[in-house]
Amino acid sequence: MYSGPGVKTSADFPIPDKMKAWVLGDPGALTLTEKPVPVPKRAEVLVRIDAIAICATDLEIIDHGSPAMIQGGKPFNKNFTPGHEYMGTVVALGPGVDEYRIGQRITVEIHAGCGQCKRCREGMYTACLNYGLNYGDLDKGHRANGFTTDGGFCEYQVNNINTLVAIPDTMSDEEATLVVTAGTAMYGLTELGGLVAGESVVVTGPGPIGLLGVAVAKAMGAYPVILTGTRDNRLRIGRELGADHVVNVRNEDAVAAVRRLNGGKGVDYVVECSGAPNAVNDAIHMVNRGGKVCLAAFPHEETPVDVAHIVRNNIYLYGIRGEGKSATHRAEAFMTQKRFDATKIHTHTFALDDLPIAIRYAKDRVDDAIKVVVKARGVAAHRVAAE
Ligand SMILES: [Zn+2]
Ligand SMILES: [Zn+2]
Numbered sequence: 168m169y170s171g172p173g174v175k176t177s178a179d180f181p182i183p184d185k186m187k188a189w190v191l192g193d194p195g196a197l198t199l200t201e202k203p204v205p206v207p208k209r210a211e212v213l214v215r216i217d218a219i220a221i222c223a224t225d226l227e228i229i230d231h232g233s234p235a236m237i238q239g240g241k242p243f244n245k246n247f248t249p250g251h252e253y254m255g256t257v258v259a260l261g262p263g264v265d266e267y268r269i270g271q272r273i274t275v276e277i278h279a280g281c282g283q284c285k286r287c288r289e290g291m292y293t294a295c296l297n298y299g300l301n302y303g304d305l306d307k308g309h310r311a312n313g314f315t316t317d318g319g320f321c322e323y324q325v326n327n328i329n330t331l332v333a334i335p336d337t338m339s340d341e342e343a344t345l346v347v348t349a350g351t352a353m354y355g356l357t358e359l360g361g362l363v364a365g366e367s368v369v370v371t372g373p374g375p376i377g378l379l380g381v382a383v384a385k386a387m388g389a390y391p392v393i394l395t396g397t398r399d400n401r402l403r404i405g406r407e408l409g410a411d412h413v414v415n416v417r418n419e420d421a422v423a424a425v426r427r428l429n430g431g432k433g434v435d436y437v438v439e440c441s442g443a444p445n446a447v448n449d450a451i452h453m454v455n456r457g458g459k460v461c462l463a464a465f466p467h468e469e470t471p472v473d474v475a476h477i478v479r480n481n482i483y484l485y486g487i488r489g490e491g492k493s494a495t496h497r498a499e500a501f502m503t504q505k506r507f508d509a510t511k512i513h514t515h516t517f518a519l520d521d522l523p524i525a526i527r528y529a530k531d532r533v534d535d536a537i538k539v540v541v542k543a544r545g546v547a548a549h550r551v552a553a554e
Contacts (some may be wrong), residue, residue: 173262180258188321207261213533218340236299250320251313254343279327293489330498350495352380364388367434372441373401379485382507385409
């Protein structure tokens with residue numbers, strides 16, 4: 168029977184001893200297996216995972232390993248379960264936990280910092296200096312589920328209470344998986360960037376973070392908000408999420424278009440979500456003097472950057488890793504108040520057993536897939552792969 172020292176459970180939410188879990192073998196190889204249901208410790212709860220969205224970073228981890236880091240190295244063949252954008256129901260409380268109750272619906276953010284390093288003490292737990300240190304003599308208690316500890320492509324997971332965000336019953340499971348994506352965009356614009364109403368924003372790349380970056384910027388009162396990309400269907404969704412202007416970079420020069428649309432001086436912020444080879448150079452020419460460029464994509468190639476232009480123009484450049492400073496709570500507040508409709512980027516739902524099909528949809532953008540969600544229950548499994 169499922170139990171642990173000081174752990175509270177409820178007959179309303181019976182917990183099995185074992186669960187289905189996908190594990191990563193060699194690069195690109197996922198296998199459905201069984202694992203023990205994990206047991207929450209102090210300041211942790213057990214979450215029954217009700218839905219999980221697939222993120223571009225999951226695809227990166229499954230094929231290339233980085234930025235996941237298990238026991239100090241690549242995550243392959245370590246019985247590691249990836250997946251990080253999940254939501255669910257609290258079904259067990261670790262010792263002393265009274266911040267959440269059994270049966271409560273929550274969504275999660277990824278990083279629980281060690282709580283003892285300089286960055287954690289500053290609230291920048293996504294930049295924890297003890298990243299990945301949670302094993303053996305190096306155990307500092309850091310957790311980033313789906314990156315340095317087991318993630319959500321399974322039925323249950325333990326989460327530190329600091330990573331939970333309560334959600335209302337009016338928010339669907341699918342929408343709740345998108346809180347962390349909106350929270351990431353929000354962290355880049357507000358907590359790191361300092362955006363205030365009336366400032367101008369360009370988002371380059373209409374992927375999930377880019378599209379919700381448009382929505383968050385608009386909800387924050389940014390004006391104008393300009394979205395650049397290559398696919399008209401995604402640019403159209405960007406418009407629906409609040410972009411004042413969209414630019415298809417196949418048809419016109421992105422830098423020239425941005426300058427034309429904002430009075431010739433460039434914008435206050437660029438959020439770079441495309442990872443395109445010349446994206447950083449384009450971004451530094453889109454911002455005005457003293458403007459800020461937030462880098463949110465993982466490019467694969469190294470490209471030369473016009474550093475002199477950055478220096479001469481007092482441009483700020485910063486990378487963003489994840490959702491930090493509890494930005495997810497502010498994103499959830501916007502979503503609960505229906506300030507934007509994040510579900511516009513959710514396109515497909517599959518059963519947990521069909522994770523490989525779901526991943527193929529996300530990776531190859533089958534049927535114009537944007538956010539693909541996987542659910543452990545309530546969705547019929549595909550008997551025949553949807554080719
Ligand atoms: Zn993600
Ligand atoms: Zn830390």
